[in-house]
Amino acid sequence: MATLEEITQLISGLALQLKAQPPTEECEQSSSLDLSIAKLTQSLNLDDDDDGASTSRVLDTALSLMCFKAPQVFDSVLEYSVKTIASVLSSSVGCKVFRLGKEEVLRVGSSISRRDCFDLIDVVGGDTLSDLEERGVPSLLLLHALLRAAVSAPSCRYLDPSMVVLDADLSARRSIAASKLVSHLPVELSSVNDKVPLRLLLWFLDPLILKRDISEMLQETMNRPFLSLPKELHERKDWHSILICLVLSPAMFTATRALLHDWFLLTGLRSILQLLIDLVSVVLDVISIPTRWGISMELGSKLPFSSAYYPYNNVWLRSLAGPISSEGLLQIVNWITDFKQPGPSINPSAAKVAFLDHKSLWSLAISFPSWFYFASVLVFADKSFKEVLYLEGTVGENAAVRYLAWILNPFDKTRQDLLSGNLIKLARHWTSKQVVSSVQETRTLGLKRRLKKPKVDDISKEGFTFGNQHGCQAISLWLQEYQNTAYECDFDPQVSMFFRWIPLGIFTGWCSSDINESGCEFLLHYAATGTMLHSVRRNEGFAMKDAIAGASLVFNLTDIVDRMSESLFETVGIADSYICKVKSRTARYLIKCVQRLTQPDACEVAGVQTLLDLVSRLEKWRTRGQEVALIEAELENAIHVLKSKFSST
Incomplete structure (x- = not known):
């Protein structure tokens, strides 16, 4: 292995070469071929008192005749100097057994201490790497060798076999050294010979x-x-x-x-x-x-x-x-x-560490939101939807509310039980309202049979149509009861976005048309903002931040439903039909949010880049699954208006 002194000498030599001015091509072009041949002939007739300079002239002239330029030779010298230094640094990393007193010690890593590695980075990380990059000489090899040596360097120094000195408090120097190298990191993925990438x-x-x-x-x-x-x-x-x-x-x-x-x-x-x-x-x-x-x-x-x-x-x-x-x-x-799980008497701080930190099972579960939305769907799923999913009885419902309660409160079993029971009551309350509405409508129409619920893949050519059973008033009354459940379980529904997302299962899980457009908008606005949408007006009813939050919710919900449908349904046709129905229920609310973002102040408030991203997401949303015929014209017009803003900007 090379010593620190040898490596320092090599780097100093490289720095001197970089500071030297290489010959220019203009100077070379001034010499004619005849002059080159004459010099070659003269140099071959060596005199006895020649000091050896003629040998150098022979090499220079021969290289000139072979069309090698002096700058090329200079760069080649630099390149091989870099490769030599990198090889020496790489050879410093390895495994070695040595004696420490009477014991044998295995040292894994660099033979250069961490402190000495930082000294090398101070030298190389200054002008040397920048000069190499300016000359067009590959510097990644040297940068990789420096980083590898520094990362594998031990935090202690062996002054002699019986004395070990710990290099303490090197964090400040580590950050300074890293900051000198990070500016030389390429934008794209960079590695040397399939080794560890520089960024890593x-x-x-x-x-x-x-x-x-x-x-x-x-x-x-x-x-x-x-x-x-x-x-x-x-x-x-x-x-x-x-x-x-x-x-x-x-x-x-x-x-x-x-x-x-x-x-x-x-x-x-x-x-x-x-x-x-x-x-x-x-x-x-x-x-x-x-x-x-x-x-x-x-x-x-x-x-x-x-x-x-x-x-x-x-x-x-x-x-x-x-x-x-x-x-x-x-x-x-x-x-x-x-x-x-601990009871309510456990120290809250200890419960947070055990059940909420990044090592907890809860942290892993919230990284896969499809299960949360699927549980929300099961809570409010009607009989026809459960038949499609081959669910029987209340097994799916009970498991779903237990999972949702655990997500909302992972460390209090008592609160979980309370919330589970309340969710079941609220779900049945909503279902009973639906049954009553259906019976009243049946009696009004004078029919003697129950209204037939459409199948999952039963979509007319005109697209999805909404029913009239549940609108803003029914949704508002139900959500007020729902929020009371949150207060009873001691958490703020406006702060807990998980709590606000549970009611989305009302229309993502139903296969019938029991919610009208205004009811869907009311649910989506509550899930996106945590506030009630008391009056569904046109653009003036939406604040800019609410429009952004609402549109983002629709896009994310569609993505999750798309991933869910890949697992839930047997055929692609049924899955596309399900996605289309969810898109139909969210379409009007999405259009109102987007129309707010097409207003004259949108570029100034939201920013041009936000609107560019919005166009990209809208085009992807429109082509996901089947088209939504109800809003196709409005959607096309919104995209056109947004694109016209960019051209004018």
Whole structure:
């Protein structure tokens, strides 16, 4: 292994070469071919008192005759100097057995101490890397070797076989060293000879860089509420690089989940939870099908198993990440029931750590929201929908309310039981209202038979049509009872977005047309904002922030329903029909939100980038499943208005 002094000498030599001015091509072009031949002839007739300079002239002239330019030779010298330094640094990393007193010690890592590595970074991270990049000489090899040596460097120094000195308090120098190198990090994924990517090495050197990268990603997703994160992670070079590094390192992915989870617990912001959900989904997708994300089969074969990303029972991960089914939900609920939970007398802080931190089962469950929405569907599903899902009796309903109650309050068994019972009562109350309305309408029409409920895949050519049983008034009265349940269980329904999302199962699960347009808008607005929409007016009834929140809810709900339908239904036709019906129920509310965002002040308040993202999401939403004939013209007009704003801007 090379010594620090030898490596320093090599770097100093490289720095001197970089400071030297290379010969220019203009000077070379001034020399004619005849002059070159004359010099070659003269140099071959060596005199006895020649000092050796003629040998150099022979080489220069020969290179000139072979069309090698002096700058090319100079750059080649620089390139091989870089390769030499990188090889020496790489040779410093390895395993070595040595004696420490009477004992044998195995040292794994770099023979250069961490403090000395930081000294090398101070030299190289200054002008040397910048000069190499300016000269067009590849610097990634040197950067990779420096980072690898620094990451694997021990935190102690062996002054002699009997004396070990611990290098304490190097965190400040570590951050300074990392900051000098991070500016040289390429935007795209960068690795040397299929080794560890540079960004990942920087994360290991200084975890604050990982925090900075995730913070910047979160900030952009918050500023762009209609951003499609999977699309950005696939197409955007810097984010794609972050994604691949998270895939390659379960430790860093776990640290990222912990970071986002803690931020979510502190703020309760939906945007943080959405980023966490999307990252989990995309990372598992990359592991499952790496070629879909542009990863070679060779690199894909080196990806760790998905179970390495979670410190939980593998059965939990397979169940939550697997297909949605009533049997799967029942199994998950059985695990929750068997899991030992503290009573109300436990210290709240201890309960939060045990049941809410990033290592908890609850943190894993909220990363897979399809189960939450599926449970909400089962609570309010009618008989025809349960027949499609092959559900019998109240097994699905009881398991669903137990799961929802656990998500809302994972550490208080008493509150879970209270909330479960109330949810069952509210669900039956709603169903009884539906039955009464149907009976009254049947008597009014003078019919002697019950109204026939349409099947899941029964959609007319004109599209989905709404009934008249339940509108704003019925939904408002029911939601008031629903909110009283929240207060009885000691939590604020406006703060708990999980609580606000449960009623979405009323119309995502029903296959009939028992809710009219205004009733659907009322439910969606409550789920998006936590407030009652007392009057459904045109554009003037929506604040800008409510319009953004409402449209975002519709897009996310459609994505989740799309993933659910892949598991729930036997045929693609039934699944597309189900998605179409959900889109039909959300269409009018989406159009009103979008129309608010087409107003003259939208560019100034929401921003041009937000509207660009909105157009992209609208076009994707329109082509998902079957078209919604009811709003096709209005949707096309809204997209046209938004695009015209961009051209004028």
